[in-house]
Amino acid sequence: MKPMNQVKTDLALRRTNVRRIAANIKKDWDLYLALLPGIAFLLVFKYTPMYGIIIAFKDFNIFQGMAESSWAGFKHFERLFSSSAFWQVLHNTLIISVYKILFLFPLPIIIAIMMNELKNALFKRTVQTIVYLPHFLSWVIVSGLFIDLLSVNGGLVNKLIVSLGGEPIRFFLDNSIFRSVLITSAGWKEIGWNSIIYLAAMSSIDPQLYEAAKIDGAGKWKQILHVTLPGLTPIILLMFILRLGAILEAGTEQILVMYNPGVYNVADVIGTYVYRVGLGEQNYSFSTAVGLFESVIAFSLIITGNWLSRKYLQRGIW
Secondary structure (H helix, E strand, O other): OOHHHHHHHHHHHHHHHHHHHHHHHHHHHHHHHHHHHHHOOOOHHHHHHHHHHHHHHHEEEOOOOOHHHHEEEHHHHHHHOOOEEEHHHHHHHHHHHHHHHHHHHHHHHHHHHHOOOOOOHHHHHHHHHHHHHHHOHHHHHHHHHHHHHHHOOOHHHHHHHHHHOOOOOOOOOOOOOOHHHHHHHHHHHHHHHHHHHHHHHHOOOOHHHHHHHHOOOOHHHHHHHHHHHHHHHHHHHHHHHHHHOOOOOOHHHHHHHHHHHHHOOOOOHHHHHHHHHHHHHHHHHHHHHHHHHHHHHHHHHHHHHHHHHHHOOOOOOO
């Protein structure tokens, strides 16, 4: 039991905090009012659907609804972890995501640094437009473009290979090549757009740091190494932690429009697996269990990544 004096002190502090909060709301009521639509959006579209998580613990029947469907406990999770197909899907997801991090994560940083060094404004805007444009194309269009380019029958790339005396390559049917097609197409579509974040971060670097580096005799390369990159470190760290949290999202929409049964064993990822099992086989409980597993792992990775970052680099998201 707390002493009476301590209890009174705690109550006084709580009243003071409540009055302070009320005063802040009264002072900036218009800002808090503007915040309401965003909060309502999160509640309706992000938090309310979480109720559907219980489907993973039920034998969900679409005609009975969530409330009337019978409880199944951890049956679907037991099936999940004992399924060889799921472990193959998880392996594919991790491989594709790691490849995208290794090969695609550094490229927007490099492109942003290169564009930042361009002095001709017209040329710089032209390059920016060209590298940003693919982001605005849907994956259906991008898939069609790459199919036309890489097709065995009439594809431009295979025509070039044949003209040089080689054999046509089945890019969309060869298990050893298809992942490379996924990485290349994802890079072509998103690298330019992702570089915007780093360009914006570079604009906040103090120009006096570059001038000081020049006075000390630093050339362009050393300025990038000792001024630009350290200035970009916080945003690079933030983007890496967020990308780490999305490691089980290997690009569902992209793969869904580009793959085929011939490459399922190297390209079927968690997202496409959930789509096929949940909608194709109407096994909603099992697909929800898979999705919940993915979400828990993603949350754990973000927490772990931020903890490691704060421990070893003294920086983090929070």
